[in-house]
Amino acid sequence: QVQLVESGGGLVQAGGSLRLSCAASGRTFSNYAMGWFRQAPGKEREFVAAITWSGSSTYYVDSVKGRFTISRDNAKNTRYLQMNSLKPEDTAVYYCAVASYGLSTRTRDYDYWGQGTQVTVSS
Numbered sequence: 001q002v003q004l005v006e007s008g009g010g011l012v013q014a015g016g017s018l019r020l021s022c023a024a025s026g027r028t029f030s031n032y033a034m035g036w037f038r039q040a041p042g043k044e045r046e047f048v049a050a051i052t053w054s055g056s057s058t059y060y061v062d063s064v065k066g067r068f069t070i071s072r073d074n075a076k077n078t079r080y081l082q083m084n085s086l087k088p089e090d091t092a093v094y095y096c097a098v099a100s101y102g103l104s105t106r107t108r109d110y111d112y113w114g115q116g117t118q119v120t121v122s123s
């Protein structure tokens with residue numbers, strides 16, 4: 001059983017920053033990848049960023065490149081999403097998820113999901 005717990009969401013003004021955390025527990029992770037997704041009201045869940053468990057590879061959706069950074073702390077089994085220069089269109093519920101077979105941008109490749117954390121960016 002894998003548990004993922006997100007934290008760090010909140011309300012911020014446009015141009016501000018937030019750091020999301022995702023703490024994983026329940027099993028040993030080695031070849032997994034962790035991704036961040038988001039879902040705005042009335043829209044489908046979309047990929048944001050992903051990182052291999054080793055941290056050797058990362059991938060971002062174009063709309064967040066240069067603004068968001070995904071990172072890891074393996075000692076804490078925690079992954080982070082640093083979000084800078086936030087825009088109102090970044091408003092969504094953000095989810096972390098774990099993929100058993102490596103980096104992917106597809107929701108169907110992720111086996112475990114957190115409960116989500118709300119990020120609201122005001123203009």
